Amino acid sequence: MKKLIFIVAALILLAVAGVTAWQVYVPIHEDNVSVNAYEDLRQFVQVPAPEPTIQPDTSSSLELTTSPSSEPEPAPSPAPQVDFESLRAVNPETVSWLTIDGTNIDYPVAQHSDNDYYLHHLFTGEWNSSGCLFMDCNNQAEFSDSHTIIYGHHMDNGTMFQNLMGYKNKSFYDEHPTAHLFTPDGTYTVEFFTGYVTSVDGDAWKLDFATDAEFEDWIVNAKAKSLFESPVTPIIADRIVTLSTCSYEFYNARFVLLGKLTLEVSS
Template identity: 45%
Template sequence: MKKKTLYTILILVFAGIFILGAVQVYLQLREYGEGESSYTEMEQYVWVDEGPEDTGDERQDGNQSGEGEPDISWPAVDFDALSEINPDIVAWIYIEDTKINYPVVQGRDNQYYLKRLFDGKWNSAGCIFLDIRNEPDFSDRHSIIYGHHMKNGTMFSGLTEYKKQEFYEGHPTILLMTPEQNIRVEIFAGYVASVGDNAWEIAMGSDVEFENWLEEAKVRSCFKSEVAPAVTDRIVTLSTCSYEFDNARFVLLGVIR
């Protein structure tokens, strides 16, 4: 009798564990779906022309078009409509032929958008956001944009593909659109960092310190790039989780052109 009771209890315990696990998986999948659907709906505010415009006029980022400039189809972004949904928007980030096609916000701290969608709804996908220490116009020497590495391949999950040389060669450019300008970012390094590293320094003490910081990034990079950053350049870093060790991060660095 005691054995039968024990077996019954064990069966109930295992059944409870199974049901709890199934519920957790269901809730996670539903949350993933809600997050992905939310950002897919936002793509109605962004559109890309079929081919680049080649007018020879001044580019929107204030630099003159000329020989050697890459042909770029700049996505057009309806910032007025997006600002009505969330006034925290500062940019839109786009990497061609990837899933990275998202609004960029800047909150009052670096915590809120870790678990909030663009519309403010709680969701583990969070939102792509600019470091609170940065100016929203990307005028700082070093600007940092964060995004989660989601298991369903959304948000900044695709950044870890840059651990492969061939992926970098096929996707060497990040496009940032702000309400005031279009910003082309030429990628020059990407590497796995520990949270204790200096990958997220904003204020460099001197040009020498900044130059050493840039050189370290190039040395540690998973891929080789011919892009040579200088101390006079402005740098953008994209940061997401990686899983080589506890608290690992993958950072992708580019030069604003």
Template identity: 45%
Template sequence: MKRVLYWVLVLACLGGVLTGGYMTGSQLLAYRAAGQAYEELSGYISSTAAEDASETQGTSSGSERVLPAGVRVDFDGLSEVNPQVVGWIFGPDTVISYPIVQGEDNTYYLHRLFTGESNGSGCIFLDAACAGDFSGDHSIIYGHHMKNGTMFASLGEYASQDYYESHPYFQLSTPQGDWRVDVFSAYVADVGQEAWQIELGEEEERQEWIRQVSARSAVQCHTAPEEGERILTLSTCSYEFADARFVVHGVMRPWK
């Protein structure tokens, strides 16, 4: 399992290694195509004022979910484009606002857009071994570190305390419900570390895992997972050393 995960993480960064420090004309065209594709998908989300969202929370029907910060996601519409959609990740005041898919393996969406078209930007995708409804103890989503700053490139900003203070959480919307993902650790990791451990074991083992990943954090966070709370990890490539990754761990808490 660890060997399979190693190659998934290596392949996820292969595009960045091959492109070096510059972008060719074809790469620029690919970036443009990806940008247009994801811009079109933004038509499946809408913003509402926080006060409007608080009035309607708990009254939405069907597969439209309303987050208190004002993002509504039309999962019925998205599933018609791609039935493998499992959620939407949104970072307030960041470029991160993308659908999340889950394939049968962890390679299919590395270089395919949400629509299935071949493109180096790929998709934000949930680990194939995780529960598709994010009900497991630890869910992991991957995204490329694109040179134009898109996808999960901005995760590395969490190495700054100031950035964390102004971006302490993400929003996760799923067909089953909506979550505030409070960041409790962010750091550069090696693929050999336990950051991507999906099964955390019994509570004592889980608390030890939380202690270890929290101790590695590059920033001082103001929250920590409590017993029974689920964890979401966002993972992308980083280039401090061979096989470096930047991971952001967050605790999932229902919107109230």
């Protein structure tokens, strides 16, 4: 009898150890799969090589009439180019690509018919708790609304929208005041003007505004809640994008980072 009890106890311990090992393995495995999947997608974002700088010919014996300080300014770095045709071959629900220079945020954005699917699916459609950055299902995919929301998980491994936590400090905002939003119709600079912690019951996710005055009040109130100071002050004609992720100050807390969209003009 004692031998039987020992065997049963041993089997129970083995089962518990197996379950524990599985619970440790699954998140690590999912993290690795997610990181590799999004790294593979970055092949569709190409940064063109800068054009070579032409140096002036100084071999002539004639004296130069220009002063040494009048050298031409260096040309701006070429903007990345996103292959949306290839991205949509992977996922027809592609709407944009979001990049915040100097952070880990460099991902495609998709939009499903609900706001649940991409909480648990990668951009490629594979089930994964890392999910995918996704636009609110009630927004227009062309970013034509006055207010558009993009959601993303706060992952412990520093991926997805975890880096948004840095905007709780002004020094981080000063180093990363803008983002780039690439769409099939053009590229936008996102000029951040406020970031704050709020409840899921707050008005950060309001999409419909009855009047211009209501929209203006919403912008003013959002800016007043900011954890950093920004010189950017949107007007009612601007389009606003909100980046939203989980925060942990209290139950169901969220951190939202708002910016105004400015269309970049191609040179």
